[in-house]
Structure formats: structure tokens, C-alpha cells
Amino acid sequence: MDELTREFLIESQEGLDRMERCLTELEEHPEGHELLAEIFRTVHTIKGTTGFLGFSRLESLAHAGENLLGLLRDGKLLANAGIISGLLSLLDILREILGQIESSGQEGESDDAAMIQRLHALQQNDAVTPDPSGGGPPQSPPKKRRARKPKAIAPLAEAQMAKPQEGIRAIEVYQSEPLVAQPRAMVNAAESTLRVDVGLLNRMMNLVGELVLTRNQILQTVSAAAGLAVLSRRLDMVTADLREAVMKARMQPVSHVFSKFPRMVRDLAQQLSKRVRLVMEGQETELDKSLLEAIKDPLTHSVRNAVDHGIELPHAREAAGKDAEGILKLRAYQEGSHVVIEVCDDGGGLKVERIRDKAIERKLITRERTAQLSERELMQLIFLPGFSTAEAITNVSGRGVGMDVVRTNVEKIGGRVEIDSRPGKGTTLRLRIPLTLAIVPALIVHSNGQSFAVPQGALSELVHLSPEQVAAQVERIEGAALYRLRGKLLPLVFLDALLKQYEQMEKPSGAYIAVLNAEGRRYGLVVDGLADPEEIVVKPLSSVLKRIGLFSGATVLGNGEMALILDPGAIAAQSNIGMALEDDAPQAQEANTAEVSTEYLLMQSAGEPAAVPLDSVLRIERIPRSKMERLNGMTVLRFADTLLPLNDKTGATAASPETEMTIVVCHDGERHVGVAVEQVLDVAPGDSLTEAGTHAATEDAVLLKDKVTSLVNLRKIPALPGARQLGEVRETWEADRVMGASA
Amino acid sequence: MMSSLMLQTAAQDEGIEMCSVRVGQTFYGIPVTRILEILGKTAKQPVPLAPIYIGGLVHYRGEVLTAISLRRLLDMPAHDASEDILVFEGADGYFGLLVDEVGEVMTVQPADFEGNPSTLDDRRKALFNGTYKLSNALLVVLDPQRLDPVRLAEAASS
Numbered sequence: 001m002d003e004l005t006r007e008f009l010i011e012s013q014e015g016l017d018r019m020e021r022c023l024t025e026l027e028e029h030p031e032g033h034e035l036l037a038e039i040f041r042t043v044h045t046i047k048g049t050t051g052f053l054g055f056s057r058l059e060s061l062a063h064a065g066e067n068l069l070g071l072l073r074d075g076k077l078l079a080n081a082g083i084i085s086g087l088l089s090l091l092d093i094l095r096e097i098l099g100q101i102e103s104s105g106q107e108g109e110s111d112d113a114a115m116i117q118r119l120h121a122l123q124q125n126d127a128v129t130p131d132p133s134g135g136g137p138p139q140s141p142p143k144k145r146r147a148r149k150p151k152a153i154a155p156l157a158e159a160q161m162a163k164p165q166e167g168i169r170a171i172e173v174y175q176s177e178p179l180v181a182q183p184r185a186m187v188n189a190a191e192s193t194l195r196v197d198v199g200l201l202n203r204m205m206n207l208v209g210e211l212v213l214t215r216n217q218i219l220q221t222v223s224a225a226a227g228l229a230v231l232s233r234r235l236d237m238v239t240a241d242l243r244e245a246v247m248k249a250r251m252q253p254v255s256h257v258f259s260k261f262p263r264m265v266r267d268l269a270q271q272l273s274k275r276v277r278l279v280m281e282g283q284e285t286e287l288d289k290s291l292l293e294a295i296k297d298p299l300t301h302s303v304r305n306a307v308d309h310g311i312e313l314p315h316a317r318e319a320a321g322k323d324a325e326g327i328l329k330l331r332a333y334q335e336g337s338h339v340v341i342e343v344c345d346d347g348g349g350l351k352v353e354r355i356r357d358k359a360i361e362r363k364l365i366t367r368e369r370t371a372q373l374s375e376r377e378l379m380q381l382i383f384l385p386g387f388s389t390a391e392a393i394t395n396v397s398g399r400g401v402g403m404d405v406v407r408t409n410v411e412k413i414g415g416r417v418e419i420d421s422r423p424g425k426g427t428t429l430r431l432r433i434p435l436t437l438a439i440v441p442a443l444i445v446h447s448n449g450q451s452f453a454v455p456q457g458a459l460s461e462l463v464h465l466s467p468e469q470v471a472a473q474v475e476r477i478e479g480a481a482l483y484r485l486r487g488k489l490l491p492l493v494f495l496d497a498l499l500k501q502y503e504q505m506e507k508p509s510g511a512y513i514a515v516l517n518a519e520g521r522r523y524g525l526v527v528d529g530l531a532d533p534e535e536i537v538v539k540p541l542s543s544v545l546k547r548i549g550l551f552s553g554a555t556v557l558g559n560g561e562m563a564l565i566l567d568p569g570a571i572a573a574q575s576n577i578g579m580a581l582e583d584d585a586p587q588a589q590e591a592n593t594a595e596v597s598t599e600y601l602l603m604q605s606a607g608e609p610a611a612v613p614l615d616s617v618l619r620i621e622r623i624p625r626s627k628m629e630r631l632n633g634m635t636v637l638r639f640a641d642t643l644l645p646l647n648d649k650t651g652a653t654a655a656s657p658e659t660e661m662t663i664v665v666c667h668d669g670e671r672h673v674g675v676a677v678e679q680v681l682d683v684a685p686g687d688s689l690t691e692a693g694t695h696a697a698t699e700d701a702v703l704l705k706d707k708v709t710s711l712v713n714l715r716k717i718p719a720l721p722g723a724r725q726l727g728e729v730r731e732t733w734e735a736d737r738v739m740g741a742s743a
Numbered sequence: 744m745m746s747s748l749m750l751q752t753a754a755q756d757e758g759i760e761m762c763s764v765r766v767g768q769t770f771y772g773i774p775v776t777r778i779l780e781i782l783g784k785t786a787k788q789p790v791p792l793a794p795i796y797i798g799g800l801v802h803y804r805g806e807v808l809t810a811i812s813l814r815r816l817l818d819m820p821a822h823d824a825s826e827d828i829l830v831f832e833g834a835d836g837y838f839g840l841l842v843d844e845v846g847e848v849m850t851v852q853p854a855d856f857e858g859n860p861s862t863l864d865d866r867r868k869a870l871f872n873g874t875y876k877l878s879n880a881l882l883v884v885l886d887p888q889r890l891d892p893v894r895l896a897e898a899a900s901s
Binding site for chain 2: 541550551555563
């Protein structure tokens with residue numbers, strides 16, 4: 001295939017995707033002029049180019065479509081359901097032909113007369129009295145066509161043509177963005193973007209990974225030689241920026257995947273005689289291209305499932321006192337280093353009894369075992385391979401492949417799937433996807449003199465045990481070690497024993513427990529020591545080592561040492577850690593309210609003890625003092641392109657800019673603030689103090705370990721000068737200058 | 744370019760170039776054309792729970808190599824001193840081979856080749872390709888393909 005044809009194919013396919021989007025929107029806004037113009041442009045471009053390339057089938061079809069669209073665009077005809085269905089069928093045929101050209105270089109043989117005639121007929125269709133609610137029936141009998149894709153989309157066009165009067169208006173598609181502005185934005189995007197070969201991007205990403213590794217090594221080597229420090233910091237910054245830029249280049253908005261859902265949901269709903277309204281949020285959220293590709297199928301599955309199993313038939317919904325029209329919500333947002341995609345329906349919810357019965361019937365679990373499981377654990381059964389509760393195997397779903405595929409695919413890329421359901425209220429499926437695959441933040445742990453990396457995503461907290469505590473607080477039931485973490489038993493896995501590095505279980509010198517959450521299992525991984533967290537570049541393992549099943553890859557650390565990356569989920573499974581029985585969070589909260597006293601993080605700031613409430617702490621960073629910068633009289637810290645206001649009382653005591661500072665990053669409502677301290681001492685429960693004579697609790701002090709400790713008031717950390725304020729400053733400055741010049 | 748090519752073919756006519764490596768008391772020969780690179784005493788990272796013949800992980804040009812230990816493969820006690828590493832291309836990407844020491848490159852004559860002796864144990868028969876009779880010693884031929892971890896894993900599981 002020559003370059004020109006290839007270019008044409010890519011362009012046309014993109015155009016048709018846009019057209020599909022616009023058509024489903026057009027149903028909502030039949031007079032959307034911008035939408036019509038966009039669709040017209042697409043078809044017109046295809047017509048123009050095909051004539052030039054000699055694809056006559058495409059040309060005649062596009063021509064017929066263009067005539068109809070011309071009338072619509074000029075307002076001589078108002079788009080109704082019949083016309084939109086007709087145009088969607090045209091779109092399908094055009095896609096099919098493009099597919100054939102791509103695979104064989106030929107248009108293929110088929111008679112398009114019926115389609116062209118249908119489009120002609122639509123031109124005469126009630127041009128005078130447009131009826132937006134009904135939609136005119138197609139004048140020519142629909143020709144039987146072959147399915148284009150093995151997807152469920154195929155039968156819909158026929159279904160529509162057979163009964164165009166009913167249910168066509170069943171779906172309304174809402175989008176959070178202003179609808180009319182979108183096509184124009186897309187045109188601009190096309191102009192300002194560049195197609196880059198993914199292979200090249202992958203190679204760039206690998207190189208950046210190498211650079212990160214080298215930087216890590218240099219940073220560690222250089223800490224001794226002072227002169228190189230400045231240079232190495234610069235290298236650090238350049239590497240971080242470059243990495244970000246390359247990653248950005250690989251990012252695409254999730255709308256690339258979301259955009260096909262309006263049509264899919266519309267078709268599915270018609271096929272199943274359901275009424276579904278699709279609401280999409282956060283389409284601008286960006287994700288790495290390869291990850292986006294990887295979640296396409298799981299997400300499609302989930303949406304299909306939600307329409308098929310989740311949302312009930314209109315009469316059933318009305319009987320349950322709900323609106324006949326079900327709402328399916330797709331929501332994407334970034335949360336830390338993850339992107340969360342939610343598929344949320346307001347349908348009947350998961351029926352736990354039915355799930356249990358089905359699982360027993362399919363011999364996925366024994367009846368005795370189900371009796372021990374909680375409701376939440378029973379819900380997880382839908383992720384088992386071979387599970388499906390659909391009454392009948394429909395075209396849409398119920399082939400027994402589904403949720404297990406969703407889970408496997410998402411976990412394959414380091415993500416997680418969570419399901420939440422309330423009977424009668426609906427189901428929410430949450431896919432948590434890491435922002436990128438290649439570089440992950442990890443905690444380096446030591447076991448028996450060897451380093452291992454634990455992905456930060458699975459880590460919830462760290463507990464240090466002194467030798468006495470190991471002896472006193474690690475309890476055992478028949479060899480199974482447990483630790484009481486805030487009153488709850490946490491199963492322990494000893495890394496050295498797991499890896500058969502040691503015969504004896506206990507160590508003379510204390511231990512660290514890394515509390516991990518993986519695949520709904522919670523356990524403590526006991527290691528000998530901890531090192532700093534590091535951004536690691538994941539290198540794949542050879543198949544022989546993958547077979548061990550506990551390692552997800554390897555990496556090179558800053559000190560040049562290699563470390564295996566532990567797979568928290570696999571360790572849990574191999575150690576027979578069960579699903580966490582209940583959600584831990586609500587229980588922990590209950591425990592807190594029951595006790596009255598709150599936990600505080602005890603720190604040393606300018607030689608004095610200071611504290612912040614533990615629940616406001618997000619993370620703790622260690623940085624050289626020189627990274628703290630001054631802005632308008634306040635201390636700030638730059639993380640990539642975000643600024644963190646700092647509370648810094650250590651200024652007077654810290655001597656050299658090379659001193660390592662500990663920054664406790666806290667959240668104060670929505671904003672993040674940092675507290676600069678010399679070191680973090682402990683976590684302790686504290687009691688509030690009341691001022692003598694009054695009964696008012698002081699806001700600035702707390703009783704910790706029988707000592708009065710000052711509380712850092714996060715609210716008093718000044719906000720960053722807002723953008724508007726900056727603008728004002730600039731204006732006055734400029735005004736001064738103008739005045740100075742005129743004077 | 745042309746002349747070096749001709750030199751190579753000329754060398755092949757006369758004999759085969761073998762890189763000799765030593766493990767214990769035995770000298771082994773590996774065809775030089777198969778060797779991608781020889782790394783000196785590079786640090787290696789042990790892999791817990793790995794099959795016994797896995798010598799560890801080695802950092803090689805941004806990749807993490809799985810290194811096969813010839814000693815362990817031959818059921819010999821582990822070597823305390825650091826070992827030399829040869830890099831080969833296998834079915835599953837690059838892999839390394841740990842040997843006690845890399846020796847010199849020598850040219851052997853096809854006429855001096857003989858198959859494995861029938862008295863050799865099965866494990867060695869599966870690994871060795873035959874022997875070249877040198878004037879003062881024997882050079883056991885190793886075929887890197889037989890040392891590929893993918894192949895070794897298959898052999899172990901079957």
C-alpha cells in the first residue's frame with residue numbers, strides 16, 4: 001500500500017470516529033450547526049480524496065451522504081432519528097470499506113444501491129415538517145448487510161431499521177463539555193499535533209529510563225564530593241523534566257476510549273429495550289497510550305455489563321420507584337499516581353445470594369466455604385473465571401467471559417479493580433490504573449542482605465518493631481504469625497522465610513513491617529531493614545524467573561545494585577492471605593471516635609517538639625535545604641510544576657544549604673502544605689488541653705506522651721499568592737512605569 | 744571491509760575459532776561467533792527461589808540479564824571468587840553464562856572433532872556437543888543454544 005493511501009486511511013478513520021461522536025450528539029441537538037459542519041467536512045474530505053485515489057464505491061457513497069448532509073447543514077432539513085440512523089449505517093459501510101482497503105488494498109465488491117437510495121429517500125423525507133420526536137421511516141426496505149465487526153454493534157443497524165419509530169429517543173447523551181465548542185477544538189488539536197511512531201516513543205522512554213538510573217547512581221556517588229553536587233542537582237532536574245516531557249508525549253485523554261461509548265450504549269440499550277442515559281465526566285484526564293489501549297477491552301466489557309446486567313428494564317425500574325431511564329456514569333479522574341475510571345450504574349445492584357448460588361452451581365466454590373464469606377467477599381466471586389449470572393446468553397454478554405478478563409487485564413498493567421454495590425441502588429466498578437508503566441515509585445527493603453523493591457502503590461504504612469517488640473508483640477497461632485495493628489490482627493509474611501533465605505524465623509535485631517494492600521488482601525511483610533524510596537525503572541525478567549511467581553520485574557538501584565521487584569498480590573496469594581473481611585477504613589474511624597484521643601505525628605522542629613494530626617499527613621519527603629525557595633517572603637518547595645507552601649521554623653538553626661530537611665506534606669482542606677522539620681520522631685495518641693479557667697480546648701498545643709507539645713496550625717500557613725494577585729501587582733508596576741515614562 | 748570478510752572465510756576453511764573457558768579443571772570451547780560480549784568480573788544479584796542453575800541477575804546495557812551458572816549446571820560446588828560472564832542471544836532475549844575464567848581464543852580443526860563419549864552421564868551429554876582433541880588436552884564444545892534458560896526450564900519441567 002502506498003504512503004498516500006495509508007495516510008488517507010488514517011485520516012478517514014479519525015474522521016469517521018469524529019463523525020460518529022457528532023452524530024450521537026446530533027441526536028441531542030438536532031440543530032447543532034457546528035456538529036453538522038463537522039460531519040459534512042468529514043464526508044466531503046472522504047469523497048474528495050477517494051475520487052483522486054480511484055475508490056469509486058467510497059466516492060459514490062460519500063457523495064450520496066454529502067448531498068443529504070448539505071441539506072441538513074443549510075437548514076433545509078432537520079435531523080431526525082431516521083436520518084441519523086441512516087447516516088450511522090452509511091458510517092458503518094464506509095468503515096467496512098476502509099477496513100477492506102487496509103487489509104487487501106481493494107474496496108471489495110458489494111452493491112451499495114440500497115444504501116444510496118436510502119440516503120436519497122431521506123433527502124425528500126418530511127423536509128417541510130420535521131418531526132424531531134418520531135423520525136421518518138426509511139423509504140426503502142433496508143438491505144440485509146453482513147456484520148462488520150465481531151462486536152455487538154453489528155445487529156443494531158438492522159434492529160434500528162426494523163423499528164425506527166420506537167425507542168430511538170431512548171438515549172440521550174450528555175457530556176460535561178460544552179457540546180458545540182467541541183468540534184472546533186478538535187480541528188485545532190489536529191493542527192497542533194504530530195503523529196509520532198509509538199516504537200520511537202517507546203525507545204525514547206527506555207532511554208529516559210536509563211537516564212533516570214544513571215542519575216540515581218550519580219546522585220548517590222556524588223553525595224561525598226561537594227563540587228559535583230550542583231551539577232548533579234541540575235542533572236536531576238533535567239532528567240525529571242525530560243521524563244515528564246516524554247511521558248506527556250505518550251499521554252492521551254481518556255476521551256479516545258470514552259468516545260465510542262455513546263454509540264455503543266445507544267445501540268445496546270435499543271437492542272435490550274432499555275432506556276439508558278450516559279453521562280461522562282473527566283474525559284480530559286490523560287493516560288499513557290499503551291495503558292489506554294490496554295484498558296479499552298476491560299472498559300468495554302464493564303460498560304456492556306452495566307447496561308446488560310446492571311440497569312433494569314424500564315417497567316422494572318418504574319416498579320422499583322425509579323426513573324424509567326437508567327443512568328450510566330463514566331467518570332475518570334486522577335488520584336495521586338493513578339487514574340481512576342468509574343463505571344457507575346443506578347441499576348439493581350449485585351444480588352449476593354444469586355452470585356453465591358451461581359458460583360456453587362458452576363463449582364467455583366463450595367457451599368461450606370461461602371458460609372464463611374462476607375457479603376463483600378461474595379461480590380468478589382464475580383471476578384472468578386467462568387462466572388456469569390446472565391439468565392440467558394445474549395448477544396451482549398453472558399458468555400462466561402467478563403469480569404475475570406476485566407480484572408486480569410487491569411492487574412496485568414499494575415492496576416486494580418474494585419467493585420461496590422448496593423441492592424436496588426446500583427453498582428460502581430472502579431478501575432485504578434497507574435499513570436505509567438515504565439517508572440514506578442517503590443520502597444527499597446532489605447532482607448538477608450539483599451535489596452528488594454516494593455511498589456508504593458500497594459504500601460499503606462510502615463511499622464518499626466524493636467527487638468523487644470518483636471518478641472512481645474508478634475503473636476502466633478500454630479506457626480502463623482500475627483501482629484496487632486491498632487487492635488486488629490494483621491497476618492504477617494516473613495520475607496526471608498518466604499524466599500527461603502533463612503531457616504530461623506526471628507532476628508535478634510528488630511524488624512520492619514510493611515503493611516501492604518493487594519487484590520483486596522491485607523498483610524504485613526516483615527523485612528530486616530528499609531532504605532529510601534526510589535523511582536525505579538522496571539526491567540522485565542526472563543521467563544524462567546517469571547515462573548517463580550513472586551517477582552514482577554527487576555531494577556537497577558541508585559547504588560548500582562540490582563533489586564528484584566516484589567509482587568504484593570502474588571505474595572499474598574502464595575502465603576494464603578485471605579480477602580480482607582471488611583473495609584478497614586470505616587472500622588479504623590470508629591475506633592478513633594470511640595477513643596476520643598487522636599493520633600499525632602511527633603516531630604522535632606527548631607529543637608522543640610511539634611506535632612501535626614496524623615490523619616492530615618499525606619507523605620514525608622527528605623530534601624536538601626537548598627531546594628527550599630523563597631517567594632514573596634514565604635518559603636516554598638517546588639515539586640515538578642506545583643508549589644508547596646512551607647511552614648519553616650528551622651531557618652535559624654539550619655546552617656548549610658546541604659543539610660537534609662524532612663518535609664511533612666499535609667493536607668489542609670483541599671490544599672497541600674508542608675512542614676519543614678529536622679526529623680520525625682514518633683506517632684503517639686494525644687489528648688487535647690483546655691486552658692485553665694476556661695473550657696476552651698487550645699488549638700495550638702496537645703498533650704503527647706505526657707508532654708505539652710505545640711501543634712503546627714496548618715490553616716495558618718499562608719496561601720500562595722494567587723494568580724489574580726500576581727496580575728494586579730504586574731498592572732500597578734506597569735502603570736508606574738508608564739507614568740514614569742510620561743513624566 | 745572486503746578483506747576482513749575474506750580473512751574470516753579463510754579462517755573458517757582452515758579451522759573454527761573457539762573461545763576457551765575454564766570451569767573447575769575442565770576447559771570448554773564456545774564458538775566465538777556466538778558470543779556477543781565478554782563481561783569481566785561483574786557483580787551479580789542472586790535470585791531467591793530460582794532454579795539451581797540460575798547464577799543470578801547481571802546488569803548489561805540497560806537490560807537485566809539472567810545468568811546461567813555452568814558450575815551449578817554441572818552439579819559442582821559454588822565458586823567463591825567472582826566469575827566471568829559471557830553474553831549470548833537466546834530465544835527470550837539475552838542471557839549470561841557464568842564461568843570461572845575466560846581463557847584465550849584458539850583455532851581448532853574439524854578433523855580433530857569427536858562426539859561425546861558414551862560413558863558421559865546424561866546431564867553432561869545433554870549439554871556437551873562433543874570434543875576437540877588438542878595437542879595437550881581436550882576441549883569440550885558447548886553449544887550456547889543448549890544453555891538457553893528457556894530451554895533449560897523446558898528440559899527441567901518435562
